Amino acid sequence: MKSSRKSKANDVEEILTRGVTEVIDREHLRKALLSGKKLRVKLGIDPTGPRIHLGRAVLLRKLRAFQDLGHRVVLIVGDFTAQIGDPSDKLAKRPLLTPAQVAENMKNYKKQLGKIIDLKTAEVKYNSSWLSRLNFTQVTRLAESFSVQQMLARRNFKERYEKGIDISLREFLYPLMQGYDSVAVKADVEIGGFDQLFNLMAGRAVQKYYGKKEQDILTCEMLEGTDGRKMSTSWGNVINITDEPNDMFGKLMSVRDGLIGRYLLLTTDVSREEINAIESGMQTGKVNPRDAKLRLAREVVAIYHGEKSASAAETEFLNVFQKGRLPANVREEKIQASRLSIVDLLVQTRLAASKSSAFRLIQQGGVKVDGEKISDPKTVIVIPGKTALVVQAGKRDFLKVSRR
RNA sequence: GCGUGGGUGGCGGAGCGGUCAAUCGCACCUGACUGUAAAUCAGGCGCCCUAGCGGCUACGGGGGUUCGAAUCCCUCCCCACGCACCA
Numbered sequence A: 001m002k003s004s005r006k007s008k009a010n011d012v013e014e015i016l017t018r019g020v021t022e023v024i025d026r027e028h029l030r031k032a033l034l035s036g037k038k039l040r041v042k043l044g045i046d047p048t049g050p051r052i053h054l055g056r057a058v059l060l061r062k063l064r065a066f067q068d069l070g071h072r073v074v075l076i077v078g079d080f081t082a083q084i085g086d087p088s089d090k091l092a093k094r095p096l097l098t099p100a101q102v103a104e105n106m107k108n109y110k111k112q113l114g115k116i117i118d119l120k121t122a123e124v125k126y127n128s129s130w131l132s133r134l135n136f137t138q139v140t141r142l143a144e145s146f147s148v149q150q151m152l153a154r155r156n157f158k159e160r161y162e163k164g165i166d167i168s169l170r171e172f173l174y175p176l177m178q179g180y181d182s183v184a185v186k187a188d189v190e191i192g193g194f195d196q197l198f199n200l201m202a203g204r205a206v207q208k209y210y211g212k213k214e215q216d217i218l219t220c221e222m223l224e225g226t227d228g229r230k231m232s233t234s235w236g237n238v239i240n241i242t243d244e245p246n247d248m249f250g251k252l253m254s255v256r257d258g259l260i261g262r263y264l265l266l267t268t269d270v271s272r273e274e275i276n277a278i279e280s281g282m283q284t285g286k287v288n289p290r291d292a293k294l295r296l297a298r299e300v301v302a303i304y305h306g307e308k309s310a311s312a313a314e315t316e317f318l319n320v321f322q323k324g325r326l327p328a329n330v331r332e333e334k335i336q337a338s339r340l341s342i343v344d345l346l347v348q349t350r351l352a353a354s355k356s357s358a359f360r361l362i363q364q365g366g367v368k369v370d371g372e373k374i375s376d377p378k379t380v381i382v383i384p385g386k387t388a389l390v391v392q393a394g395k396r397d398f399l400k401v402s403r404r
Numbered sequence B: 001g002c003g004u005g006g007g008u009g010g011c012g013g014a015g016c017g018g019u020c021a022a023u024c025g026c027a028c029c030u031g032a033c034u035g036u037a038a039a040u041c042a043g044g045c046g047c048c049c050u051a052g053c054g055g056c057u058a059c060g061g062g063g064g065u066u067c068g069a070a071u072c073c074c075u076c077c078c079c080a081c082g083c084a085c086c087a
Helices: A008-017 A026-035 A054-068 A079-084 A099-113 A136-143 A148-152 A155-163 A169-185 A194-209 A245-253 A257-267 A272-284 A289-305 A307-322 A342-348 A355-363
Strands: A020-024 A040-045 A072-077 A123-126 A189-193 A216-220 A332-335 A339-341 A367-369 A380-382 A389-393 A397-403
Touching: A008 A020, A008 A026, A008 A054, A020 A026, A020 A194, A026 A216, A040 A054, A040 A169, A054 A072, A054 A189, A054 A216, A054 A257, A072 A099, A072 A169, A079 A099, A079 A169, A099 A123, A123 A169, A136 A169, A148 A155, A148 A169, A169 A194, A189 A194, A194 A216, A245 A289, A245 A307, A257 A272, A257 A289, A272 A289, A289 A307, A339 A342, A342 A355, A342 A367, A342 A380, A342 A389
Parallel strands: A040 A072, A040 A189, A072 A123, A189 A216, A332 A397
Antiparallel strands: A020 A216, A339 A380, A367 A389, A389 A397
């Protein structure tokens, strides 16, 4: 959207290289991008309706970059697989999604997508609309496009085969289905995480088999979670693009120092020259990692919540965590009692999950009322009627309490 | 279908008759320190209370043996692997 004619070559280079692990066929794709032809760029979407996190956003942002150059984004909702179940999923017994659930999930998902992708010009397709219509003859024909040897070339299959671990035949069908999607939507390019390489390649094989031109494929790096491990909701190291500004800012500040460069590269538009400067600055001690991280946090929050929210979140963060002041907006709660033991107060206001944990919190010195540390669990707190007490549990949990 | 090994706290994984609310690692919480919710260090991490070498409920479900069971037996359910079936 901001590319002048002269910088187009740069934009193309940026697409082809930033956060990219592999491009097949690189030269072909470069030429196509420079030719001015409008390409159809495909990305598969998970129909279980998860929250979009910064890792997933790497792909979506890549997609957006294509969109900004005038190409057509084609999102494929994998509802068909969700409805027949994935046998590689050990928890295969989990309930399969009904069409209604998929529709609901996608409604949610689209709201998030809209933060990155321009949905007005994007196509959204459900792969059940063609996959569920294939009859056995057609499936058989599709199965002809691949050999067992080719399938076994996939690392995941190869390892399991060699170890004697079951591979369901149906699993062999999955790459074929994904490949068939590419035929159905006439994809010119498909993008995905580098773990998707095989499936993306399958698209090429299937397209070729059906006499279509093969899509180019582009795989992106996978972003680590804030602690350096694989980003995963169950690890709790995920930053979602729907996270509130202050929360998002704080989570970004908890990214490991060693990951600052990668985060800047994969989640922001900060130029690579600048990222290099920041990284070498950190190595020589000229740049304080904290400041690099503040920059990162500002950039990312601005992308999803706007500049204003970003600087507000920064001010808030510095206030609360550097200067130890009260947050600007503290939740308020009115309770009925006029006098309560500190333990009961913590439990009633849900600042502590149970009395035992409230006890612990107090004994560990994590509780303050109006800035004063409470160390005796038996302390009785008088709840004021007009003004409110500020109760603090730990570093980040604040609550204003007054009488109802 | 047969056989073997398993099912333990948010996860991984010890324990294999008592001192086990259960080693340890991860995650999480608190404190100290600081450059931040980073790193490091220390402590905590089922619930209840009159807060104590206190009480209660817990180790897939049910039943049993025992003074006493996560630990032994029976049974059911589930998982992994091997064999058989396919030939």
